[in-house]
Amino acid sequence: MPKTAIKFQAVSKHFADASYPAVDNVTLTINEGEFITVLGSSGSGKTTLLKMVNRLYDCDGGKIELFDEDIATVDAVALRRRIGYVVQHIGLFPHMTVAENIATVPKLLNWSKEAIVARVDELLTTVGLDPEEFKSRHPKQLSGGQQQRVGLARALAVNPKIMLLDEPFGALDAITRLNLQNELLKIHGGLKKTFLFVTHDINEAFKLGNRVIIMNEGNVCQFDTPKNIMNMPANAFVKELIDAARGQESFWGERA
Numbered sequence: 364m365p366k367t368a369i370k371f372q373a374v375s376k377h378f379a380d381a382s383y384p385a386v387d388n389v390t391l392t393i394n395e396g397e398f399i400t401v402l403g404s405s406g407s408g409k410t411t412l413l414k415m416v417n418r419l420y421d422c423d424g425g426k427i428e429l430f431d432e433d434i435a436t437v438d439a440v441a442l443r444r445r446i447g448y449v450v451q452h453i454g455l456f457p458h459m460t461v462a463e464n465i466a467t468v469p470k471l472l473n474w475s476k477e478a479i480v481a482r483v484d485e486l487l488t489t490v491g492l493d494p495e496e497f498k499s500r501h502p503k504q505l506s507g508g509q510q511q512r513v514g515l516a517r518a519l520a521v522n523p524k525i526m527l528l529d530e531p532f533g534a535l536d537a538i539t540r541l542n543l544q545n546e547l548l549k550i551h552g553g554l555k556k557t558f559l560f561v562t563h564d565i566n567e568a569f570k571l572g573n574r575v576i577i578m579n580e581g582n583v584c585q586f587d588t589p590k591n592i593m594n595m596p597a598n599a600f601v602k603e604l605i606d607a608a609r610g611q612e613s614f615w616g617e618r619a
């Protein structure tokens with residue numbers, strides 16, 4: 364039996380001035396080693412769901428457990444150091460080199476100099492950047508795709524069991540995005556971590572996720588494998604999403 368990595372129990376978040384909850388009574392369980400994607404329209408609560416896992420937001424109803432530990436009982440800063448977090452505009456520190464960026468949390472945790480140097484080289488290789496070529500550069504000397512790779516390396520630095528990724532490839536061109544998706548799948552397969560990955564893009568969600576959470580207006584409409592979602596959409600919203608993607612597919616067929 365796989366361990367339970369993330370458990371949402373009746374989790375809600377209602378922002379003060381909003382007409383409906385950003386996340387509304389969500390209950391679901393994610394196993395260790397799963398690659399879960401979160402798909403939904405704009406404003407459906409995907410980012411809010413993710414940010415409650417590392418307590419950038421606290422839920423105002425329900426409970427979240429990571430490996431059976433209630434996160435409300437853990438110091439939020441300590442919790443965040445244990446969880447990898449990658450966002451669309453990665454926010455590398457501009458005055459630091461690539462190596463220094465990646466070493467941020469290991470340094471805070473007082474790793475030895477030798478351990479940090481070895482880890483930086485290992486991580487740059489993992490994300491497909493040659494350490495000798497890249498470790499002394501500054502972020503402004505990198506392309507957008509290379510910056511996202513460094514952000515991924517930084518998030519992996521202290522070997523977190525859980526990685527949260529919020530539209531990490533949203534701002535990249537189609538080819539770079541496909542390359543990074545493939546590399547992320549390799550990284551996930553090699554490291555056996557639990558990934559929770561937010562995207563707007565149904566193709567990305569169904570390609571990467573072994574299971575997909577589909578959200579609409581704060582609710583989880585369906586949480587299942589891509590195959591089951593395609594064959595048995597749970598409601599009209601999910602069906603509409605799939606039909607829209609199929610419509611795009613046939614457009615390409617017709618044009619060809």
Ligand SMILES: Nc1ncnc2c1ncn2[C@@H]1O[C@H](COP(=O)(O)OP(=O)(O)OP(=O)(O)O)[C@@H](O)[C@H]1O
Pocket residue numbers: 378379380381384385403404405406407408409410411412563
């Ligand atoms: N800090 C906040 N204060 C008030 N309302 C917020 C805040 N953050 C999000 N919301 C609201 O909560 C709802 C869900 O937002 P959220 O960012 O989680 O959606 P999303 O699915 O990630 O959207 P997108 O794909 O556009 O990023 C929206 O209605 C949004 O306006």
